[in-house]
Amino acid sequence: MIKNIVFDLGGVLIHLDRSECIRRFLSIGVADIEAMLDPYLQRGLFLDLELGRKDEPTFRAELSRHIGRDLTYQEVYHALHGFLLEVSVPKFDYIDSLRQHYRLYLLSNTNPYVLDYAAGDTFLPSGRTLDTYFDRIYASCRMGLCKPDKAIFLSMIADSGMVPEETLFVDDGPANVATAEALGFHTYCPVNGEDWIPTLERILSEHQ
Numbered sequence: 001m002i003k004n005i006v007f008d009l010g011g012v013l014i015h016l017d018r019s020e021c022i023r024r025f026l027s028i029g030v031a032d033i034e035a036m037l038d039p040y041l042q043r044g045l046f047l048d049l050e051l052g053r054k055d056e057p058t059f060r061a062e063l064s065r066h067i068g069r070d071l072t073y074q075e076v077y078h079a080l081h082g083f084l085l086e087v088s089v090p091k092f093d094y095i096d097s098l099r100q101h102y103r104l105y106l107l108s109n110t111n112p113y114v115l116d117y118a119a120g121d122t123f124l125p126s127g128r129t130l131d132t133y134f135d136r137i138y139a140s141c142r143m144g145l146c147k148p149d150k151a152i153f154l155s156m157i158a159d160s161g162m163v164p165e166e167t168l169f170v171d172d173g174p175a176n177v178a179t180a181e182a183l184g185f186h187t188y189c190p191v192n193g194e195d196w197i198p199t200l201e202r203i204l205s206e207h208q
Contacts, residue, residue, distance in 0.1 A: 002186060002207040004167040005098065006156070009108035009118075009130075011172035011192040013095075014087050021082035028075050029067040037083075042109075049111045052141040056112045080113045085193075092124060094197050095133055104133065107156055107171075109140040109147050136160060148175040153183055168203060170196070 010016050018037060025033035036046045045063055048054040054062065056073070064071045095104060117123060118130035131137055138156045145152035157164065164184035171177050177189040188203055190196035 002168050004103045004162045006105045006107050006169045008171035015085040015193040017085035024079035024082040050140045052144045077113050103135050106134045106137045111141050148179040150179050
């Protein structure tokens with residue numbers, strides 16, 4: 001029986017557009033941005049940001065030095081926001097309906113810019129924020145760990161008390177799903193932007 005569901009954020013609840021993010025960073029002078037940004041796990045300064053090794057001001061200062069000019073918070077926020085093609089209102093409505101039957105968690109490789117956005121009243125038309133949909137949010141930049149490292153899963157398990165065999169993990173990253181499977185989770189790996197609601201309904205009905 002599935003009692004818990006763990007969702008990824010980008011690619012699952014927010015549809016991603018890497019090309020627009022790259023275009024925006026190029027426009028503010030980050031010429032080598034393509035080598036730094038990956039749909040699932042970042043590199044260099046961006047990985048340091050997602051791992052919490054560098055806080056937002058330090059990250060922005062080092063990126064500014066890297067390109068030879070000072071970047072404002074808003075410039076970087078706008079560029080990173082290009083990754084976020086669409087916050088899926090129907091999917092958030094759907095997971096809200098699941099709360100009466102399951103404990104819901106978020107496990108995301110993410111950064112302070114995205115978390116700032118998700119905590120604001122413009123995140124969804126209703127004005128609701130990301131944290132109102134989940135029992136707990138596990139963010140890489142707060143934990144100092146990133147998927148697919150099994151340590152981030154073990155930390156989540158220890159903190160929440162969830163049993164992997166009673167938990168469905170939903171993530172668009174094949175490597176992340178492989179780690180979850182190895183730890184005993186039920187898994188589902190939709191592609192970015194997919195309407196995964198019917199498939200999730202079927203999986204849950206099979207494990208009642």
